[in-house]
Amino acid sequence: MTARAVLFDLDGTLIDSLDDLTDAVNHVLNSFGKAPLAKSAVRKLVGKGSRNLVQRALATDDFEDIERGHALFETFNAAHIADKSRLYPGARQALEELTGRGVLLAVVSNKNEALSRLILKVLSIDHFFVAICGGDTYPERKPSPLPLLRTSGALSTLPENTVMVGDSINDIEAGKLAGMATIGCTWGYGGLDELEQADHLAGSCREVSDILMECLFPA
Template sequence: MHPLLHGKRLIAFDLDGTLIDSVPDLTVAVAHALADQRLTMPTADKVRDWVGNGAAVLVERALTWALGTPPDATLFDRAYAGFLHHYAEAPNQLTVLYPGAEQALTTLREAGYILVLITNKPERFIAPILDHFNLNACFALCLGGDSLAEKKPSPLPLLYAAKAYGVAPTECLMVGDSRHDIAAGKAAGFTTLALPYGYNHGEPISHSGPDAVLTSLAELIA
């Protein structure tokens, strides 16, 4: 096991950009939602830079890009409802696990670590995705961006998970790919581990000052 795991009991994982590459399916859903409103459809590269703050912000960023100005409430509501509908129809068609993710989760769970999933994705999409990849059994707790009153970069979901299992923050590790994951982990008092291959608005994740950066989750169990 990686030295960063020494003294840890609970490991919190982000989902999009950390365990799965979901941008292809998110792009399809965003494109359909904008096309429904007769707006220009974005590329996957655009969507990749918009992911990280939850579905509502993703749609708002897409609309602002297509319009050249922030959308009004009526248009946003229509597009957001469209996005949720289209994404629910096919959340796993093009999404893939990152190399090393499944092995890392399985090995860590078997080693006795408490694994929790903390994502800004709406909670309704978590179970279908985990079921698709046969990963549901890996996690003791799953929290979406709408599960609690606040989402990352707030430390609330992380502190909620630690308290739920009676684990001190100093015994917890936050694993993610974006500055929001690192900021939430630091604010919660967790050790932070970053992965450089995900979605971080075009910025190197090292700029967020994580405790460590690994190229693959496989390194966590090496």
């Protein structure tokens, strides 16, 4: 049987981490004497990794400020990685069903690898994944197809037998460039306009599993 794989984004796809990300951002802003941001504002900044998130939150191009802010963010986020973060409804069940059917699973996130591994472990879903790729695992991050292709290669699966699942334009663009089918998650942090190029749209983790098993990986 041909190996089949699904690559999942993390924040906004499997895990609702926005409250913890907002707390970490506001910890940085407070350290710089700046006013806090509302969760709705932080939501618009998420998606291109924590360094980009900090830079945009601080609204600066100053290298030293970005480096200091990024270090503060990662230290705080690691210490409070899942104070408020939770799996989206149906996420665990979808992962169980897919692995039960022999589908290989991996994470391809723009969150750095150490924090990705930490939150997966704390939420007790790390064992589902054969590979975990963060934004700092390879020289490029999404929307580059490189991390997707490297990860599918590590799983010994071909792009045409691999699906990228995510909530943002970074996920969909990366999947398209990698030659993979894509599923856009409408409950995440990206807007519907970011998902218009996705091959399929899902409104829940249950729908992701249904699309995969009925349309993309039929028995």
